[in-house]
Amino acid sequence: MSKKNVNASNQAPLSKVTIVEVAKKAGVSLGTVSRVINNDIHVAAETRKRVLAVTQELGYVANRQARSLAGGKTNTIGVIVRDLGTGYIGEIIRGIDSELNLSGVDLVLYTTHRTVSKEANYVASLAQGMVDGLLLVLPRSPVDYIGTLMEHNFPFVLIDHQGTGTACPAVGATNWQGAYNATEYLIKLGHQRIGFITGSMDLGCAEDRLQGYRSALRTHHLPLETELVYEGDFLQTDGYTGASALLDLPNPPTAIFASNDVMAMGVMDAVRNRGLRVPNDISVVGFDNIPQSAMVFPPLTTVQQPLEQMGRVATQILLGILKKPEKENGRIELPTELIVRNSTSAPKGRAG
Amino acid sequence: MSKKNVNASNQAPLSKVTIVEVAKKAGVSLGTVSRVINNDIHVAAETRKRVLAVTQELGYVANRQARSLAGGKTNTIGVIVRDLGTGYIGEIIRGIDSELNLSGVDLVLYTTHRTVSKEANYVASLAQGMVDGLLLVLPRSPVDYIGTLMEHNFPFVLIDHQGTGTACPAVGATNWQGAYNATEYLIKLGHQRIGFITGSMDLGCAEDRLQGYRSALRTHHLPLETELVYEGDFLQTDGYTGASALLDLPNPPTAIFASNDVMAMGVMDAVRNRGLRVPNDISVVGFDNIPQSAMVFPPLTTVQQPLEQMGRVATQILLGILKKPEKENGRIELPTELIVRNSTSAPKGRAG
DNA sequence: AAATAATTTGGAAACGCTTCCAAATATAAA
DNA sequence: TTTATATTTGGAAGCGTTTCCAAATTATTT
Structure with missing residues (x-):
């Protein structure tokens, strides 16, 4: 009733x-x-x-205000991201949020809009007592402030970054391994010339993916030709221009591996625009497994990153630090996984 | 001592x-x-x-805590969203965030994860002094709390919702007009039987889109056949099953209009899976113009929603209310726009 | 039963800021 | 110059909690 x-x-x-x-x-x-x-x-x-x-x-x-004034705790953690455009970061935040929900902690979101200087600013003022801890997603220039943060024992966790030199709590994915596996997969399909389009090289993950690609080539005794590597910036247009450049080579690749899915879509466009077909003429592989990678035509073979899980794990670590600050935390890497779809096949000459 | x-x-x-x-x-x-x-x-x-x-x-x-305790203002606004999965909401938040940035106001983000009951809870506790104002994105059940909010004169703005009955500050898009235009465009291409897949019918925007479709048919003296309307829930699978059902009709449509892009992608899959081609055999139209709609193959004809702008405008209104609460604010509708790409053409029999 | 220990409670001092009121100073009008 | 007025400043009372200390109460031991 x-x-x-x-x-x-x-x-x-x-x-x-x-x-x-x-x-x-x-x-x-x-x-x-x-x-x-x-x-x-x-x-x-x-x-x-x-x-x-x-x-x-x-x-x-x-009243939270009064509570934190008196108690010195805010029961809030700050999340600093670059932007929310790609869905990539949205996935991570989703993980953070659901974990935070479980413990009744609030989330204050800050976007730096790709402005490097803002990052340090935000970190400084947030650490000034606005939040109990910080989650830094895909930070640009953590070196600028990580030192300060650690010096003052301010709780924080880095998400999807590495190579700060200093050991600090961080959650990432096995970018190197993912790129290695994807490259090896292409090699085993029979590809001998594999083009690679990098991400922003100021990001550790981009560097790792490149190295994974290189290692796979080396392991299989394939030459590392610099002309096959194009430096991009994780944007779709980079995929387009990069693929165009690679296809213009006297001896073009039969497969192109882009450092993220968005660029891979650009690659597919470029391939089609030249009257070539994916995967018949050119195989294409991406990285991330963003939702739309399954929806494009042909569905994209890619390397899945456990984005939501990364957010979740990072949050657990941060909450752990908040509870017992003395505990040491290092970097955690969550496994990536190759998702084979229809954008890859054996190269033409060798088709089975 | x-x-x-x-x-x-x-x-x-x-x-x-x-x-x-x-x-x-x-x-x-x-x-x-x-x-x-x-x-x-x-x-x-x-x-x-x-x-x-x-x-x-x-x-x-x-110190913000002290500041708001003493001053009674938090300098923070709360944003309540369902989730961050689709990128759709990410766009809106982007607009909110950039506008907030301009005035140095902070953003606290709450996700309800599609749990209706949480919505009212959050609203209640946030309004309890945690934030100065509320932005409700795509609210599910605003009726539950809008009354309370208005009674207590608590500042808030609804984004992408309508039909609460009461007049309250809200920002939306011209969903009706957008659907009308898209339908009319299909009619003018020569389509006589146009299938429609609805969104979650508990959302005002879904209802409006359906009505826009209906009105266009009526205006052009085309029959409104219920068998051509399939009720979906804004998910890709709804597009797939909906299109499959429509194509199984004795007299199937020559064009299918899905209430959002994600479902339109499902429609395209279903069409292809039957060995039919888009647009040659079936024209497909979506709604939203999410980033990937330009990237799928063929690029999707769709109705663009000014998502970022909606966030921006809503924020401006909210900040305005915060400044001078006495000002009356009603619903604002931002224009949608038909984006014609390659998923639509004249029906086969009538091709030009 | 008295003495001691443990448990439960009340009271008050912060926490860092805003804001109101009144005091002090400078400026204009008489 | 004197009085009235405007401008600038200091001081203090909160804002709603937490937390520490001591007082009150109850349980335990001798």
């Missing part, structure tokens, strides 16, 4: 009831109420019950 | 300079420093300069 039980707070959700009123109504002191809502041991069971009841009845909600 | 000493064992947090130290060093009172950093008129130019200098020198950063 009742479609939903109406909770008492529905009556006047926005009325500001403070701890004082709760204390008065429950006939106890301020301190006791505070202890109850903070689950302090030293409260008689009966008193606790009574206070809780009043709390419910009055629809009391603690 | 000394009065108040720093607990020696703990590491110092990032050097906490307070207003007191600034005041002391600048040789002025607390109040004056506060006035300076709040740009209060009543400060002598020379005093202001001096205080500012000390501020700089000491690296003072205001």
Whole structure:
């Protein structure tokens, strides 16, 4: 008969009831109420019950501002990202958010919009007490502030970055291995000349992917030709121009491996625009496994990054640090996985 | 024992300079420093300069917690979204964020993960003083709390929703007109039987799109056949199953209009899986113009929604309300635009 | 039963800032 | 010059919590 039980707070959700009123109504002191809502041991069971009841009845909600001012904790963690455009970062945030939800911690989001200088600024002011800890997603220039952060023992975790030199809590993916596996897969299909389009080389993951590609070639005794490597910046147009350049080579590659899916889409465009077909004439591989990689035509063979999981794990680590700061945390790498779809096949001359 | 000493064992947090130290060093009172950093008129130019200098020198950063406790303002606005998976919402947030950046207001992000009950909860607790205002993106059940919010005069703006009955600040897109135009475009190409796949019908925008489609048919004296309308939920699989159902009809449509791009991709899959071609056999139209709609093959004809702009405008309105609460704000609709790409053509029998 | 220990509670001092009021100073009008 | 007025400043009272200390109460031991 009742479609939903109406909770008492529905009556006047926005009325500001403070701890004082709760204390008065429950006939106890301020301190006791505070202890109850903070689950302090030293409260008689009966008193606790009574206070809780009043709390419910009055629809009391603690004021976070006051709480953190007095207690020195904000119960909030800051997430600093570059932007939200690609969906790539959205996946990571999703992981962060769902993990945070579990512990009732809030998330303050900051975007740096690719402005390097902002990054350090934000870090400084956030660490100044606005948040209890920081999650830095795909940071550009962590060197600028990691030192400060560590010096002051401010809790933070890096997501998808590496090579800061110093050992600090970080979560990433096995970029090297992923690139290695994808390259090896192409080699085993029979490809001998494999083009590569890099990401922003100021990002550790881009460097690792390049090295994974190189190692695979080396392992299989294929030459490392610099003309087959085009430096991109993770944008779709880089894929397009990069592929165009590679296909213009006197001896063009039969497969192109792009450092991310977005560039791989650019590659496919370029291939098609030349009247060639994917994968019949040119095989294409991406990296990330963003949602649309399954939706393009042909569906893209790519390397899956466990993005949501990365966010989740990083958050767990950060919450762990918050609990016991003394614990040492290093870098964690989550496994990537090759997802084979229809954008790859044996090279033409060798088709089976 | 000394009065108040720093607990020696703990590491110092990032050097906490307070207003007191600034005041002391600048040789002025607390109040004056506060006035300076709040740009209060009543400060002598020379005093202001001096205080500012000390501020700089000491690296003072205001403590937000204290600030909002004392001032009653949090300088933060809350954004409530369902999730971040699609990129659709990412675009909106981007607009919000860039606008907020301009005024130095912070953004606290809450995701409801498609849990309706959470929505009301968050709204209640956020409005309890955590934020100065609320931006509700694609709300599911605003009716549950809009009343309360308005009653208490709590500032908020709805994004991409309508039909709450009550007049309240909201920003949306001309969904009706967009669907109308797209349908009319198909009709003018010569299509007589046009399938339609709806979105989640509990969302106003989905309803509007359906009505736009219907109106266009009516205007052009085409019959409204219920068998041509399939109810989806904005997910890719709905596009697939919907299109499959439509194509199984004794008299199948020659064009299919999906209520969003993601479903349109599902439609294209279904069409191809039947050995039919887009657009030669079946024309496909989407809605939203998400980034990947330009990247699929063939590039999708769709209706562009000004997502980032919607976020931007909504934020401006909210900040406006915060400044002068008495101002009345109603619903604003930003124009959609038909983007013609290669997934549409004249129907086969009538090709030109 | 008295003495001691453990548990529970009340009270008050911060936390760092805003803001109001009144005091002090400078400026304009008389 | 004197009085009235405007400008600038200092001081103090909160804002709603947490947390420490001591007081009150209860349980345990001798």
